[in-house]
Amino acid sequence: MPQVTSTPDDTRHLRDLALLRRVRDRIDREYARPLDVEALARGVNMSAGHLSRQFRRAYGESPYGYLMTRRIERAMALLRRGDLSVTDVCFAVGCSSLGTFSTRFTELVGVPPSVYRRRSARATAGMPSCVAQRVTRPIRNREARPAGRRLA
Known part of the structure; x- marks a missing residue:
């Protein structure tokens, strides 16, 4: 051989x-x-x-980019809980600029963090956290569709 x-x-x-x-x-x-x-x-x-x-x-x-994606994923989980403000979540995940955090969150998730916080509380109510985390995982590399556009 x-x-x-x-x-x-x-x-x-x-x-x-x-x-x-x-x-x-x-x-x-x-x-x-x-x-x-x-x-x-x-x-x-x-x-x-x-x-x-x-x-x-x-x-x-x-x-x-990978670091920011990790931070946004954790921020999504904290925002779904609903007991922290967007500013508190921003600092809890290691971001030092609320503006940068909000911009990157919107790029990855497709909606601003405040809108996500409001919507996710209703959308994931009663769902196990492990399932909620999986179905709400952000899309990497700026692939989220703009919020106003819908596919026919």
Whole structure:
């Protein structure tokens, strides 16, 4: 039988994938903390540019985009509870700017956070939280349809 050997490029690619998983896992765990691409890159001994390129290649979006998606997913869960204001939710998920939070939320979810909070309380009433989380998951990469347009 022929022996399979790996090339240095294969080895580097596998090492980079393992490091990218560590970055993604860190974002998933620490989404509410102040994180930036430079800090994430330092944590895995990569340059910020290399991390951003490789992360986008592996996961289809930038590390910052992935972080914001995680924050918005958590914000959606907090808004569905209905006991926190939009501002409180913004800061609870690690955003420091209400404007940026609201803009990104609207891009991903299709409606502003205040509208989502009002609608979701009715829409998910009586639904188990695990099901509500799954059916209300945001659409990544700005794929949400604008709020005013309807398909025939």
